[in-house]
Amino acid sequence: MVKFFALLLAAIGFLMLGLGLALMHEHPAMLALGVAGAAITYFAYSMNRGREKSLIAQHDKEIVRRSEALAKTPWENGKSLEVRTGSAKFLIALLMLAASVLFAYSSASATEPRWGVFVGSVLFSAVVLFSVVRLLPGMAKPALVLSNRGFQTPLHGTVPWREVDGINLQQIALRGSTTNTLNFRVENYAEGADCIHWTERLLAVFGLGVLKRKVVVVLLNGASEKPETVYAIARFLWQQNTGMNHEWNPMFSNEFNQAARRVHEFRNRYKDPDASAAGLLSEPDKALKELEQFRQDMDTVNSERRRTISKINWMVALSILGIVATFLWPVVKRHI
Numbered sequence: 001m002v003k004f005f006a007l008l009l010a011a012i013g014f015l016m017l018g019l020g021l022a023l024m025h026e027h028p029a030m031l032a033l034g035v036a037g038a039a040i041t042y043f044a045y046s047m048n049r050g051r052e053k054s055l056i057a058q059h060d061k062e063i064v065r066r067s068e069a070l071a072k073t074p075w076e077n078g079k080s081l082e083v084r085t086g087s088a089k090f091l092i093a094l095l096m097l098a099a100s101v102l103f104a105y106s107s108a109s110a111t112e113p114r115w116g117v118f119v120g121s122v123l124f125s126a127v128v129l130f131s132v133v134r135l136l137p138g139m140a141k142p143a144l145v146l147s148n149r150g151f152q153t154p155l156h157g158t159v160p161w162r163e164v165d166g167i168n169l170q171q172i173a174l175r176g177s178t179t180n181t182l183n184f185r186v187e188n189y190a191e192g193a194d195c196i197h198w199t200e201r202l203l204a205v206f207g208l209g210v211l212k213r214k215v216v217v218v219l220l221n222g223a224s225e226k227p228e229t230v231y232a233i234a235r236f237l238w239q240q241n242t243g244m245n246h247e248w249n250p251m252f253s254n255e256f257n258q259a260a261r262r263v264h265e266f267r268n269r270y271k272d273p274d275a276s277a278a279g280l281l282s283e284p285d286k287a288l289k290e291l292e293q294f295r296q297d298m299d300t301v302n303s304e305r306r307r308t309i310s311k312i313n314w315m316v317a318l319s320i321l322g323i324v325a326t327f328l329w330p331v332v333k334r335h336i
Contacts (some may be wrong), residue, residue: 006048013041066225067232074240080147083230086222090135093128100125134199144182144218146233148241151184155197156216159184161241163192166248166257169231180220180227182234183250185257187214215250256304259297266294 020034070081104121107114138154145152150160166185171178186192189210196211203209210216220227239245246264248257269290 006044006051009044009047010041013037013039013044017041063226063228063232066229067236070229070233071236075148075237077148080145081225081230081233082142083144083146083220084224085143085220087139088222089219090132090139093132093135097125097128097132100128130199134197137197143220143223144230146230146237148237151216151234153216153218156189156200156210157193157195157197159186159189159193159216161238163188164238164242164244166246166261167231167234167238168247168249169227170250171227180223182218182220182227182231184216184218184234185214185248185250186210186216189214189216252304252308255300259300262297263294263301266290266297 016037017034018037020030020032020037024031024034100121104118104125107118107121134155141154143153150158150163152158163186164184165187166183168183168185170181170183190196200209200211204211220230223230235245246261248261252260
């Protein structure tokens with residue numbers, strides 16, 4: 001209701017602002033109408049922003065409450081969290097497969113066969129069929145199971161927590177929808193997993209899949225638990241079983257992630273002032289080496305963050321220039 005009211009006020013405000021600017025040359029008093037329209041538009045924007053902040057705060061509270069309830073006591077063997085997702089992606093894949101097969105058949109059986117379209121349709125059908133085969137193991141099963149033993153997916157089997165080197169939740173928002181993926185860094189997947197699907201071995205031949213990338217990706221769209229809650233519990237169980245809790249991000253280089261991990265371990269070792277002083281006095285040479293490594297790692301982390309921010313700024317600037325050029329081109333074209 002608040003959103004609808006804010007949109008209505010914004011529409012009225014824009015209308016008043018437009019009328020005021022359009023008529024102010026003939027009727028200067030109409031400037032007041034434009035100013036009132038601008039004020040109403042700003043008020044509507046502020047109202048909508050307040051609503052969004054309230055929703056985000058409520059969402060965060062629910063995640064904290066649910067995560068604390070699940071992590072209230074240490075997990076023992078037998079306790080698990082099953083995360084289920086919808087079957088829409090399987091149905092969509094089947095529809096895409098049927099459509100591509102029909103398209104290939106119609107291209108080949110036409111009076112004048114279109115062999116280029118036929119080959120493209122066949123290749124696309126093969127890719128979709130491969131995706132369907134990878135989705136089949138997850139039919140009527142949880143997309144992810146978290147337990148004291150490790151994490152489990154229908155396609156990748158059970159991976160013990162000791163084999164996990166990092167956990168990251170990626171959330172990509174686009175046009176009002178958000179794609180949520182939970183990523184597990186598993187350096188020794190071939191040795192740690194209890195079973196390896198044949199499609200992963202095939203992907204490895206082309207340099208793809210978890211055997212090559214060392215990352216297990218779980219799509220959490222439409223999950224029975226909020227993605228942030230699943231991420232929090234995964235990190236809780238990982239820390240409970242291994243003591244590790246460092247940050248890892250697949251969007252950054254391996255050098256960055258290794259440096260960030262050492263920085264986290266260094267800060268944990270020296271967070272107790274008394275123990276830190278004792279360690280410095282007992283082994284000063286070792287402490288100096290660790291301090292120098294910490295300095296180098298911080299330089300690596302800060303340098304890559306600056307490069308990433310610079311890339312984002314350039315992408316935003318290029319996008320803005322592209323939009324401006326698109327709008328100005330018709331005007332420029334008329335004067336050429």
